[in-house]
Amino acid sequence: MVNYRFLGNSGLKITELTYGNWLTHGSQVENDAAIATVHKALDLGISSFDTADAYANTAAESVLAEALKGQRRESLEIFTKVYWPTGPKGPNDHGLSRKHLLEGINGSLKRLNTDYVDLYQAHRYDYETPLEETMQAFADIVRQGKALYIGVSEWTAEQLRAGHALSKELGFQLVSNQPQYSALWRVIEGKVVPTSEELGISQIVWSPLAQGVLTGKYKPGQPLPEGSRATDEKGGSDMIKRFMKDETLSAVQKLQPIAEGAGITMPQLALAWVLHNPNIAAAIIGASRPEQLEDTVKASGIELDDDTYAAINDALAPAAVTDPEETYSVSPKSRLI
8 A cells, every 4th residue: 555644744644656647637548548547546545646727628637536436535635736728728727816726726626526625736836926916816715615735836945935935924834846856857956855844845746757767668779669658749758858868768777776686666766766855745656557556556665775775876877957947947937828
């Protein structure tokens, strides 16, 4: 079964492996397969599920709701996000304005077929909306009982500090940040993680396997595996391309003997590396088929010793991105509409 961790300094516990349906439900995977995969996640002990209104232009939330139908709501932790364009993508169908936040939560609740979400997250920072407006709207959503906790995604250390201060003034708690983080993408370690530890904010990280590269299935100089994310023209290949350099793939191959020495698989090694960081509340995992989860969930509870952790870092040192300045390039400076 999957272990639980506290989310920030709140009393909420979530599964340290959280199921996410980005790039799969409502787009790349047929609904029957998506539902079967969620049921497998439940069977394996995952109770926390992460989605967003923008995933497949709202369709992913509906698929998740169908998959969770009949489950005891109180036994689930459901997260969703708001910011990116939805619907016809008009000028107010985007961002963190009061209008979009209040309409966004109502739309998400309807699609998810629930009265509340456990965690409502700002999917990016909105430079075009005053932070005070955004945080006041989040406070109202919490007071209305439509979200129990508030989090963000890919915010910088300074943005987290400002948002945290306003949340305290407004009587609610900012408990989480959802950044990209893996043994190949470590940019949050310099500023975001220390600031979060100080403020009582956890990370719920996406792409802990670096879009699958850390599984070792991509070999330098060899053809791409058929049906893999690197061959997906619906968006997967764009997301993975930064990791597809031969230098990176060669470094990843050095992890195979390390994993074998620890008696675990490459995906388990990569997930255990992420969970080794105490500021990580959960690593988001996804799957296109139920059987893919069998191996990855076994990463829960694996504790890497210091020598193994250091060996992973040494192997990937030539390829790992660690510059904290990368955190400033993620949120668009305008809404791009």
